[in-house]
Amino acid sequence: MIKIKSIVIIGLLLGIAGLSFFMASKGERLLCARVIMGTVNDSVTGNIKVLAEQTFQLKSHAQGIVTFVAIKPLSKAIPVIKGQVIVQLDISDLNRSLKKALMEKSHCEQRIDEGSIFANTLEIEKEELNATTALFNAEKITLAELKRKKNIVTRITIEVEQEKISNSKELTNHLIIIEDLKAQIKKMTIRSPIDGQLINSNVSGGELISFGYNLGTIISNERLIEASLDEEDFVGIKEGLDAAVSLFSSGNQIIEAKVSRLSPTVNSSTGRRLLYLESLQSTQMIQPGMSGRVEIIKSKKEDRLLLPTKSLIGNSVFVVERGKASIRPVKIGARNLRSIEVLEGLKVDDIVVYETPHILTDGQKIRPILTNHIH
Secondary structure, three states, rough: OOOHHHHHHHHHHHHHHHHHHHHHHHHHEEEEEEEEEEEEEEEEEEEEEEEEEEEEEEEEOOOEEEEOOOOOOOOOOOOOOOOOOEEOOOOHHHHHHHHHHHHHHHHHHHHHHHHHHHHHHHHHHHHHHHHHHHHHHOOOOOHHHHHHHHHHHHHHHHHHHHHHHHHHHHHHHHHHHHHHHHHHHOOEEEEEEOOOEEEOEEEEEEEEEEEOOOOEEEEEEEEEEEEEEEHHOOOOOOOOOEEEEHHHHHHEEEEEEEEEEEEEEEOOOEEEEEEEEOOOOOOOOOOOOOOOEEEEEEEEEEEEEEEEEHEEEEEEEEEEEEEEEEEOOOOEEOOOOOOEEEEOOOOOEEEEEOOOHOOOOOOOEEEEEOOOOOO
């Protein structure tokens, strides 16, 4: 019985070994694709990150005690509209001072409206001067008496003008004090400069804050996509080019965009240059800080020989010939993430290996599994 089991096991092992040898003699099964004629996008790729189009760090413009804040520290973000109160500082003292200043201004205006004592005296003295002049003309008084009356009228006239100046100065001072108090009160109310989101707060109610304190951050609803490319990839890049953005957090979803502007400088330490993209779709679900990849299409070329990008090893590919992988040099043109334009070295319907071609050796036997990878 034991001999029979041993014979069966030995037979199975020999069968497996024979099958393995047979499979090895036929070659490894690898994914391959035919070289076809088609349209290729000449594009470049780079890293992207999402930014808010506008970011405001809210600062206090005065010292005071917080009486209201839209959200507490560590709370979730909330939508805000332009002009909405975000932080309110205590203005009770300023309101009392403003009330007092308005009352003093009102009293000043009332006093001015009541009229001037000097102005009334001047009118009387002018009438007396006219009478004195008539007496002098009738030679009933001396010239000295007439001059004395004229001097009195002149002095009172100056006093009336000085009183007008003094009243104007006092009223102006009241107005300045009132405007200054209103400006101080306005500084105690911190409002949102834009429609957007209040994403964080650094203050709580009852807290005493100083001038210039960072109260929180507001970002706009609009998003800006910043792309980083190698300097040499900027050849042919210009504003208005189409782009396809994919975010790591959004799976296979593609966001259509256009190049809106280019950075004028290159980072000397990394050799990379920035450009900015404008999304052609809604950006409500795109949050600042997200990252991903972008493909910028520089041009489209039609009726070109195409092969999968993954099949390229340096400037060569493995072509399937009579069940073997033969390395062949090629000259390439436009390229993108999926396909490459072949200028020389291949023809239509040649079969190339695109599954792990880097581990193959020239002349190695393979069993091609044809797919339409390029499409």
